[in-house]
Amino acid sequence: MTENILEIENLRVKIGRKTILDDIGIQFEKNESVVIAGRNGSGKSTFLRCLANVIFPDRGSVVYNEGITKEKIGFISDQISLFENLTVEQGIRFHSSVFHVEDFDYTLINDLKFDLSQKIKNLSAGERTLYHLSLLLSQKPEILLIDEIIHTIDPYLREKFLEAVIELIDRCQTTVIMINHTFSEIEKIPERVLVMEKGQFILDEKCETLGEKIKSVVSEKETPEEIPYIFKRESSFQKEYFIYPFKEEFKKTFPYEYKELSLNDIIKAFVGGQYVKEGN
């Protein structure tokens, strides 16, 4: 029923002696929305760049479904040059001629109410992002890669941005993969969450069932070895363990109070930097 759009095998990227991505294997389905969270330097952006074919891996492969050509892969990052000296209008015309777009949709551009004759380099960070997004939307992308950009946009433009992405997901069955540092109140789009740590995915779950898979336990002593946890938070008076993967039978054998967590709690726990991951 669900069809994979993208398969990644044994992906490895090294920069100098440092391993950035360490043997990653993962699949993405058509029309799913995925968020990648993780600390700074964990390899998220490098991973996304590999998917965008901007950098090439040292080993392994990134294979898109047949028929997904380069113009069907949209990549938004704040580090992309957008022909800075063109005006917005020239940029749109140039883009349309290169990608054979006949019916460029000005809705988003018009919503922004900015002057079409100003140069791209003079746009604000949020305006640039929306300008770039509307270029990409005209190609009806099958996959949209969003690199940590949402937090740079002001709340008004952020709404417009998210609405455009929602429209795209519904209209074109696009797969969306986004990186986010701050999982703020507004980003409710992802259905699957990946957490990256030291070049590997240490968590890969559907958002819907995440609450059943991760629980937290507060304990004064160490939890027994049989209970796997991915990280713990320590303070002077208690230890909090994040149990993953959680199994119902733990409740019988180890009568702790297992607390349910929301997606927000979990992401915050990972990226907040206040948690210590233990190699247990």
Place this chain on the structure above:
Amino acid sequence: MFRYNINFSSPVPIYQQIILAIKLEILSGRLKTGDQLPPIRELAKILKLNPNTVAKAYYNLEGEGFIESKRGSGNWVNYKNIKLDSLRKRMLEDEFRSFLESALSLGATKEDIKKLIEKDLSHD
């Protein structure tokens, strides 16, 4: 539209929250058979949700017999075959049970709870 807010910091999956919100709208009489529900894309945009999440909620509501989906024309409220009274009773029982749990965990006695309920009910 919805009076019920979707609570993203809740561990309850979002599609279940939408289902509950629509059921509450129906129970309270604000949504009646024949009313149209907002299109999936519109509701997704308003609440900033994934359209698939909204679609899943509608699909489940249709399966439970609360709404009817007509191809090309949208989703309509239709709960003719649902006994609203028994649904209301069931939801009330659930709410009451969770209230009771928190009350008991506060150390309240059965007498305390009874008194409180009688006092509050006699007030209006």
